[in-house]
Amino acid sequence: MPSFKHGNVEIVYLDEGAGDPIVLVHGFASNRQVNWVQPGWVSTLTRDNRRVIALDNRGHGQSSMLYDPADYHTDMMAADVAALIEHLGLERADVMGYSLGARISTVLAARHPERVRALVLGGVGIKLVEVAGLHQDVARALEAPSIADVTDPMGKAFRVFAEQTNSDLRALAACLRGSRQALRREDLAAVQAPTLVAAGTKDDVAGSPHGLAALFRHGQALDITGRDHMVAVGDRIYKAGVLAFLKERA
Numbered sequence: 100m101p102s103f104k105h106g107n108v109e110i111v112y113l114d115e116g117a118g119d120p121i122v123l124v125h126g127f128a129s130n131r132q133v134n135w136v137q138p139g140w141v142s143t144l145t146r147d148n149r150r151v152i153a154l155d156n157r158g159h160g161q162s163s164m165l166y167d168p169a170d171y172h173t174d175m176m177a178a179d180v181a182a183l184i185e186h187l188g189l190e191r192a193d194v195m196g197y198s199l200g201a202r203i204s205t206v207l208a209a210r211h212p213e214r215v216r217a218l219v220l221g222g223v224g225i226k227l228v229e230v231a232g233l234h235q236d237v238a239r240a241l242e243a244p245s246i247a248d249v250t251d252p253m254g255k256a257f258r259v260f261a262e263q264t265n266s267d268l269r270a271l272a273a274c275l276r277g278s279r280q281a282l283r284r285e286d287l288a289a290v291q292a293p294t295l296v297a298a299g300t301k302d303d304v305a306g307s308p309h310g311l312a313a314l315f316r317h318g319q320a321l322d323i324t325g326r327d328h329m330v331a332v333g334d335r336i337y338k339a340g341v342l343a344f345l346k347e348r349a
Contacts, residue, residue: 100161105182108170111161112154112183116145120189121345123153124180124207126198126222126332127233128261128271130160134197138333147342152192154183156203158270166269171277177206184214193345195219197332198304202227205282208290217348218294219341222302222328225310228282233257233304238272253304260329284314293317295344297337299326319344 102111113131121144125134131153135141144151155162156176165171180203184192191214196204201220205227208215220227233253240254241261249255261271296312298305300322312318321340323331331337 102161103183103186105179108157108163108165108179110154110157110163110179110183112152113141114150114152114187115141116148116150118148118150119345120150120152120187120192122180122184122192122194123151124194124196124200124204125153125156125159126196126200127275128159128257128264128266129197130155130264130266132160133264134200134332140333140338143338143342147345149193149345152183152187154180156200156274158274159266164267164270166273168273168277171274173202173206173278173280174210176203176278177210180204180207181211181214190214191216193217193219193348195221195341198222198328199278202278202282205286205290208292208294209286212289212291215290215292217345218290218292219297219344220294220311221297221337222299222305222331223296223311224298224302224306224308226304226306227311228284228287228314229306230281233275233279235276238275241268241272241275256329287311287314288316290315291317293319293344293348295319295321295341297321297323297331297340299323299328299331299334301325301327302331304328
């Protein structure tokens with residue numbers, strides 16, 4: 100699997116297909132395989148004649164593990180994505196992020212607007228600006244001696260997921276604590292790219308995608324019917340909506 104160095108951080112990524120490039124940024128405690136390959140996103144997008152690039156965020160998958168929360172500021176994680184786009188010799192690309200990946204992608208589009216042609220934000224809603232990331236209880240759940248010691252329901256859900264993805268729990272706890280920067284409405288207003296915001300109608304983590312979409316210059320929302328935060332990523336409504344959005348952008 101190819102990789103490159105951004106500063107002292109090694110970023111591993113996949114690069115498949117040919118056509119208009121799209122960069123995929125996965126969610127917290129996930130990785131490129133779990134978030135994008137297994138749910139069929141890579142195959143869906145390559146069949147749509149697109150070049151698909153999906154990275155493992157720092158602290159996730161096969162990329163560098165870091166244990167200082169200061170190494171996970173959202174600006175730094177967005178800069179990793181911008182550096183990958185530059186490393187591949189691309190002027191700009193479509194970018195799709197899910198959950199934490201959507202937060203990173205929004206920062207990328209606000210700080211590096213020249214790099215983002217169209218933006219897809221999945222698994223997020225109005226809480227992207229109302230709440231600064233996952234609650235600290237999730238970090239404490241990741242640091243608990245075992246799942247049996249975790250009582251917080253959301254913390255338990257993420258601990259189970261992190262163990263299923265064979266994640267480094269200590270690196271994830273540092274990532275959660277370091278990436279809890281609140282996005283400002285001015286950040287969203289600075290995004291120039293057309294933006295699709297999608298979330299499951301049963302997603303208690305995200306909040307309303309319609310409320311968030313309204314804060315972008317060129318935002319639109321998509322409801323993923325009957326899905327919660329953990330399963331919406333592979334839904335056919337989500338995939339069809341993204342493909343239609345990207346075709347409109349073209």
